[in-house]
Amino acid sequence: xxxxxxxxxxxxxxxxxxxxxxxxxxxxxxxxxxxxxxxxxxxxxxxxxxxxxxxxxxxxxxxxxxxxxxxxxxxxxxxxxxxxxxxxxxxxxxxxxxxxxxxxxxxxxxxxxxxxxxxxxxxxxxxxxxxxxxxxxxxxxxxxxxxxxxxxxxxxxxxxxxxxxxxxxxxxxxxxxxxxxxxxxxxxxxxxxxxxxxxxxxxxxxxxxxxxxxxxxxxxxxxxxxxxxxxxxxxxxxxxxxxxxxxxxxxxxxxxxxxxxxxxxxxxxxxxxxxxxxxxxxxxxxxxxxxxxxxxxxxxxxxxxxxxxxxxxxxxxxxxxxxxxxxxxxxxxxxxxxxxxxxxxxxxxxxxxxxxxxxxxxxxxxxxxxxxxxxxxxxxxxxxxxxxxxxxxxxxxxxxxxxxxxxxxxxxxxxxxxxxxxxxxxxxxxxxxxxxxxxxxxxxxxxxxxxxxxxxxxxxxxxx
Amino acid sequence: xxxxxxxxxxxxxxxxxxxxxxxxxxxxxxxxxxxxxxxxxxxxxxxxxxxxxxxxxxxxxxxxxxxxxxxxxxxxxxxxxxxxxxxxxxxxxxxxxxxxxxxxxxxxxxxxxxxxxxxxxxxxxxxxxxxxxxxxxxxxxxxxxxxxxxxxxxxxxxxxxxxxxxxxxxxxxxxxxxxxxxxxxxxxxxxxxxxxxxxxxxxxxxxxxxxxxxxxxxxxxxxxxxxxxxxxxxxxxxxxxxxxxxxxxxxxxxxxxxxxxxxxxxxxxxxxxxxxxxxxxxxxxxxxxxxxxxxxxxxxxxxxxxxxxxxxxxxxxxxxxxxxxxxxxxxxxxxxxxxxxxxxxxxxxxxxxxxxxxxxxxxxxxxxxxxxxxxxxxxxxxxxxxxxxxxxxxxxxxxxxxxxxxxxxxxxxxxxxxxxxxxxxxxxxxxxxxxxxxxxxxxxxxxxxxxxxxxxxxxxxxxx
Numbered sequence: 001x002x003x004x005x006x007x008x009x010x011x012x013x014x015x016x017x018x019x020x021x022x023x024x025x026x027x028x029x030x031x032x033x034x035x036x037x038x039x040x041x042x043x044x045x046x047x048x049x050x051x052x053x054x055x056x057x058x059x060x061x062x063x064x065x066x067x068x069x070x071x072x073x074x075x076x077x078x079x080x081x082x083x084x085x086x087x088x089x090x091x092x093x094x095x096x097x098x099x100x101x102x103x104x105x106x107x108x109x110x111x112x113x114x115x116x117x118x119x120x121x122x123x124x125x126x127x128x129x130x131x132x133x134x135x136x137x138x139x140x141x142x143x144x145x146x147x148x149x150x151x152x153x154x155x156x157x158x159x160x161x162x163x164x165x166x167x168x169x170x171x172x173x174x175x176x177x178x179x180x181x182x183x184x185x186x187x188x189x190x191x192x193x194x195x196x197x198x199x200x201x202x203x204x205x206x207x208x209x210x211x212x213x214x215x216x217x218x219x220x221x222x223x224x225x226x227x228x229x230x231x232x233x234x235x236x237x238x239x240x241x242x243x244x245x246x247x248x249x250x251x252x253x254x255x256x257x258x259x260x261x262x263x264x265x266x267x268x269x270x271x272x273x274x275x276x277x278x279x280x281x282x283x284x285x286x287x288x289x290x291x292x293x294x295x296x297x298x299x300x301x302x303x304x305x306x307x308x309x310x311x312x313x314x315x316x317x318x319x320x321x322x323x324x325x326x327x328x329x330x331x332x333x334x335x336x337x338x339x340x341x342x343x344x345x346x347x348x349x350x351x352x353x354x355x356x357x358x359x360x361x362x363x364x365x366x367x368x369x370x371x372x373x374x375x376x377x378x379x380x381x382x383x384x385x386x387x388x389x390x391x392x393x394x395x396x397x398x399x400x401x402x403x404x405x406x407x408x409x410x411x412x413x414x415x416x417x418x419x420x421x422x423x424x425x426x427x428x429x430x431x432x433x434x435x436x437x438x439x440x441x442x443x444x445x446x447x448x449x450x451x452x453x454x455x456x457x458x459x460x461x462x463x464x
Numbered sequence: 465x466x467x468x469x470x471x472x473x474x475x476x477x478x479x480x481x482x483x484x485x486x487x488x489x490x491x492x493x494x495x496x497x498x499x500x501x502x503x504x505x506x507x508x509x510x511x512x513x514x515x516x517x518x519x520x521x522x523x524x525x526x527x528x529x530x531x532x533x534x535x536x537x538x539x540x541x542x543x544x545x546x547x548x549x550x551x552x553x554x555x556x557x558x559x560x561x562x563x564x565x566x567x568x569x570x571x572x573x574x575x576x577x578x579x580x581x582x583x584x585x586x587x588x589x590x591x592x593x594x595x596x597x598x599x600x601x602x603x604x605x606x607x608x609x610x611x612x613x614x615x616x617x618x619x620x621x622x623x624x625x626x627x628x629x630x631x632x633x634x635x636x637x638x639x640x641x642x643x644x645x646x647x648x649x650x651x652x653x654x655x656x657x658x659x660x661x662x663x664x665x666x667x668x669x670x671x672x673x674x675x676x677x678x679x680x681x682x683x684x685x686x687x688x689x690x691x692x693x694x695x696x697x698x699x700x701x702x703x704x705x706x707x708x709x710x711x712x713x714x715x716x717x718x719x720x721x722x723x724x725x726x727x728x729x730x731x732x733x734x735x736x737x738x739x740x741x742x743x744x745x746x747x748x749x750x751x752x753x754x755x756x757x758x759x760x761x762x763x764x765x766x767x768x769x770x771x772x773x774x775x776x777x778x779x780x781x782x783x784x785x786x787x788x789x790x791x792x793x794x795x796x797x798x799x800x801x802x803x804x805x806x807x808x809x810x811x812x813x814x815x816x817x818x819x820x821x822x823x824x825x826x827x828x829x830x831x832x833x834x835x836x837x838x839x840x841x842x843x844x845x846x847x848x849x850x851x852x853x854x855x856x857x858x859x860x861x862x863x864x865x866x867x868x869x870x871x872x873x874x875x876x877x878x879x880x881x882x883x884x885x886x887x888x889x890x891x892x893x894x895x896x897x898x899x900x901x902x903x904x905x906x907x908x909x910x911x912x913x914x915x916x917x918x919x920x921x922x923x924x925x926x927x928x
Contacts, residue, residue, distance in 0.1 A: 027854060030820055079821070080806075103817055107771070109808030150820075151853050154884050166772020171851055172882040174903045214775060240775045242782065278780060278906040279882070307571070308630020311678060311704045316742060318706065342544075344573030353567055356494055356614075357543070387635055389615050390491060418636040418743070420618050439638045442742040 006130045007191065007199035009097045011141045011181055014043045015071035016148070017064060017095065019086045020078035021047040025056055030150040032075075033058065039145040039155065046071060064089040073097045075138060075148050080104035083134070084119055091127050098124075099148055100133035106187045107135050121189050136186030137167025140179040143205060147179070155179040159207035159290050161200035163193050165214045169238075173283040178210055188217070194225045201229045208289045210282065211237040211273070213264075223271050230272035231461065234289040234454055237273045238282045239264050272457045274450055281446070284438065288447040291436055292412035294455035295381035295448060299325035301373035302348035303366070304385035309441075310348030313385050313416060316441035320449035322381070324348070331376040338365055338372075348385075349373060363396040370400055374408040381412045381448050385441065388421035394428030405434035412451060414444040470594045471655065471663035473561045475605045475645055479508040479535035480612070481528060481559065483550045484542035487516045494614040496539070497522065503609040503619065510535060528553035537561045539602060539612055544568035547598070548583055555591050562588075563612055564597035570651045571599050585653050600650030601631025604643040607669060611643070619643040623671035623754050625664035627657050629678045633702075637747040642674055652681070658689045665693045672753045674746065675701040675737070677728075687735050694736035695925065698753040698918055701737045702746045703728050736921045738914055745910070748902065752911040755900055756876040758919035759845035759912060763789035765837035766812035767830070768849035769819075773905070774812030777849050777880060780905035784913035786845070788812070795840040802829055802836075812849075813837060827860040834864055838872040845876045845912050849905065852885035858892030861899075869898035876915060878908040 025031045033047065033056050045058060046067040052060045061067050074090040076083055080102050090098050105117035124131045132138060138148030142155035153170050160180035162169060167184040183196045200206045216222050226235060242261045268275045276282045300322045304310035314324050324347050335345040338354045351369045354360045373382050386397065404413050415437040417425055426437040438444040489495045497511065497520050509522060510531040516524045525531050538554040540547055544566050554562050569581035588595045596602060602612030606619035617634050624644035626633060631648040647660045664670045680686050690699060706725045732739045740746045764786045768774035778788050788811050799809040802818045815833045818824045837846050850861065868877050879901040881889055890901040902908040
């Protein structure tokens, strides 16, 4: 079996033996069965607990040997001193993929933890068993509704494949669900980020790969693999532990070496991996790669209902290296017809005097002005600024976005939305599936810049 | 009358003559009466329109002269060629404060606009009339439920006083309402940012001042005033038009000179004004000043349920100059008792093994750990990281925040919240009134840094 096939065994498990499932259930019990049963997972689950006949209505087994089949995956959540014996039971049973949830191995501050981890690794190597963890949430797969985390995970088949050194990323982003498919590699005693990259490289359901990296024992092997994968699918990395202090915290979290941060900057960039700075940027970048086409260049046209916010949008674009382009004479001429004659027109396009002074319908002039921007040959991408003042705005924006996607599929369109109907308008607009809305011009422009960066990288690579 | 008293006339108007109110009402009509009547404004409103007997049930007058009193404020929203005559009518009536909504004066791209503006200004100067605008939303005052904007403005008595060169800021922030009290100075033909600063300086309801600046004809006078005001109340400025391109857009928006951006950076900093980069940062900074006490230093204690997010929080803190402090020996000893013996303890405090391995109640250990952090003499501020996985979390957080505010009122507490119950938890937590939640550690740390910056500034000023 290749690494990819072995990782697939974890994610697509059709059966799981769960050693150490507690009889305690409900809020505060952190019992994975509480959640797994609710997801709609259709595989077979075999809890192992010598003190229970059944847990949440599922027949429970006194030991691994008593389980009536060799399950695809075993999960061990026991105190650390009991883990090795449980692992031996699983190996003897013939189970080839084991998730160790338990903490207190390489991440421990004593001698015992690392020593026990060595024993686990030795057993795995000598028997061809793959270990995910220790100190992990395990895996989650929205397609099969399978998730081994002891917290409720909102899953959604969204094309994101996540590889993380913390399970917190399974739920830590507020604007996007990272599950998709997700693997928490934990302390990486065996299955590592590279194995997972090879899996997501070949997984057709995965369109974009999210990496959370704290440290890496073999950075060269990683960079070689991720460089290959990044040519096929966008890879976005949140490499944490930038500072001396936080590098120290990495050490105590997973036992991995954090390394010099500036080297990571360069190495990731050269491998074609987009490095992001924080969790919101990660979320925005993933949404951009999933939703928007890459602009052919960095030339942006901005449309705004207010001069003041047009300037803020221009600031945001230029901060992220996107250029407010000069429109062609043809576009300028057409824009002049939409505006009072005394209004200077240009980029940003302030269309609102056409409404308030000339009496055009707002939705119609928005559509006309955006069409002029999009069809301008100097424009690679458009940023719309829009106040959401009524419930009808979402529908107007959705109609506009649909038309633009149909007529200018190669030009991405993003919005800075504000106002009391923000959420409603955003939901409708993004429902079209080709456009994103952000609560600031800065984030909208940054998303465009991320797309442009990858497109540039691929172009330069192809020219070599 | 001082400037402040004149500005008060606009904001606290007990009566308004509105010249040029349209008979068209409802969605798409941009009729201020549609909104004003809904706010609950109890002053008297006199629409002037020769073609109507009444609009929305309000008696309408054929001309300004026919209005039965000299109102505090007049509002003019007519095509630009009719504005001067309307202004003459108002001046003859004896009205001392006039808001010119109309566009097409100094902001116009022709010779006629600036020329008409000169006439307006000359008339104002010669008669002691104050003009707000042209090209403005006018004013809004949540306390009196008065707002002259032709769009619906969500107002809330929140302590924010906003001075803006665009009305869009009245509604452009999604995490805070800027109205409060707000003044859109528009093209600043007469009433300018300095006049408004003097008003907010003495207004007891205003706790924090938000500035949106595109450009300034007399920067020295502004810096002198704002430097004085910033010693009394926090002043946060979004100075836009950073780039060459956007400075050009400023020119065409309001006719003001944008100036060299780096000079603004230095000048605002030396005047004690916090400059922010974008609309989200503005919102976060205002919320911080309204809600949190300023930390005495930059030393932060972090509490997290996951090592991985603790590291991200540490990255965020250090990016913004907040230091992850070493706890005292006393704190370290107490933390060790909350954790499994093999767990290395320190800052960030990863408390979750105390729950998952030692069986403590989550809410109890959170409270105990946060108390240890807060009472540590090395700690100036705390950042809590928290996954919102259930509806009970908001209540737990609110209880914790209340206790911390009671026992450590001088130490600000901020949260990075994530997870499916984010909004619910945030609402409850912030309901306490002393704590803020953010969707990333980066923004939480930035808010602390803003508070620290101002406290430092005031300390240095006092040492002179």
